[in-house]
Amino acid sequence: MRILFSSTPAHGHVLPLLPLERAARRAGHTTAFLTHSSVAELAAPTRVHSAGAALPDTLEEFRRRTGTDATTDMSPATVGEFFGGTRVDLGAEDALGAARDFAPDLVIAETADFLGPLVASRLGVPWASHGVGIALEAPLAEAMWATAAARARERDITLVRPFASVDPWPDCLQRDDWKPSQDRITIRPEAHEGEGASDWEAPVFDGREHLPCVLVTLGTVIDDADALTALAASLMEYDINIVIALPPSSEPRTLPVQSPAVRVTGFVPMARLLRGVDAVVSSGGAGTVLSVLGAGLPMVIWPLGLDKPLNAERAAALGAAEVIGRAGEAGAAVTRVLETPSYRDAARTAADRIAAMTPAEEVLSLLTSRSG
Structure with a gap:
């Protein structure tokens, strides 16, 4: 056919x-x-x-x-x-x-x-x-x-x-x-895996391997370096490792963030980015929400337009996400999500439903x- x-x-x-x-x-x-x-x-x-x-x-x-x-x-x-x-x-x-x-x-x-x-x-x-x-x-x-x-x-x-x-x-x-x-x-x-070889390797945080790792992404459409930088600044106030994924349109630019706690990458298939991650901060895009929940991971969502507020509301209603209204709230919200088992439990329940x-x-x- x-x-x-x-x-x-x-x-x-x-x-x-x-x-x-x-x-x-x-x-x-x-x-x-x-x-x-x-x-x-x-x-x-x-x-x-x-x-x-x-x-x-x-x-x-x-x-x-x-x-x-x-x-x-x-x-x-x-x-x-x-x-x-x-x-x-x-x-x-x-x-x-x-x-x-x-x-x-x-x-x-x-x-x-x-x-x-x-x-x-x-x-x-x-x-x-x-x-x-x-x-x-x-x-x-x-x-x-x-x-x-x-x-x-x-x-x-x-x-x-x-x-x-x-x-x-x-x-x-x-x-x-x-x-x-x-x-x-x-x-x-299914989270996007990509086909063929990839040179992506999960970053190493020397001397910080014991700390939780958080992925930050605004998806593939939103190209807002200021927003990503503000999220990074909020997260850097806490003892966590941070991987920031830029949208395809941003490559090969990076961010004005220099810290042993932060690694910045260009576009990488989501399935690969999620390996070794403990939580995700996102803008609530549909593909991101499904991929993250499919991996059984909790989220902090800063919804930025179109269908994202509704996606965020539904993920929060499950108990798998916390919704924030500005970038400066990200660090405290991530800490709550990481330290409160119910968020991960709800995400794992959603993962089981998706797997079925x-x-x-x-x-x-x-x-x-x-x-x-």
Whole structure:
């Protein structure tokens, strides 16, 4: 079977698809990605069919059209027009051409991507939706679909609904009023490991090996050296070792922090960063929250925009995280998380629930059998 994976060109949208894509490749299927070439390294060695614009260019075009910053505005109008409108306008022709060339038997598109559904509907092949985080509230999902459907009609295409919804977000992290859809298939989320060799080695803290180690990350999108420096300053007031991971856009820059307690690194797959770590300080991105909880580690979350406050609230409701309102609170919060066993206990309980979710190989089998 030829399976096309389609995604918004951003780390947090591509990475959740990788476990299923890797499973498909291991099973002998031919796979490819439909996204922008700016994230081709993430998908490697799988071929990427480039469509549309890179994320920064799409954001800039949306700002030019609407005067709105889509990185800070989560209103249905903005979300709908950005994902269902601007991105479709910029990528539709590329996507349709690439899909004709690849000739997929099945399309799997992440929740915010509508190029995949567009080409599946044009080619008459089945497609499945794949979540990237907490379930979208109905007004957001409806706004994206309505806008994308209108853009499809402009191209004489009737947008077809997915036959299944693959969901990596565990029940225990969903909203209290959430109800699963009838077509939902859970998939066990996996921290990004990367393929091939890596020169990353966990840092050594000479003479400080007995102290707990804390990872600090603001994810792959937020590039705020001042925020990371402020977090480091707060944490350095306490006896802990600190690993700070910069976003991909920051490389090869570092931070103005010099201390035997601090090590700064560029982008490293999350699964590798988490080895030897006792707790994590983050901005609450979906991929980070799932990876950290999947490893059974407690968190301190400083939520910085978009879906992050909700992710933080849900992790805190589990008892696995403490939420802070400013960088200066990080050190004291980390100390409480490390010294209070209930945080780690709650994180380990969440890890058990995540481990019980459906593995990618079984999800692949369900999708291929249902799509026939």
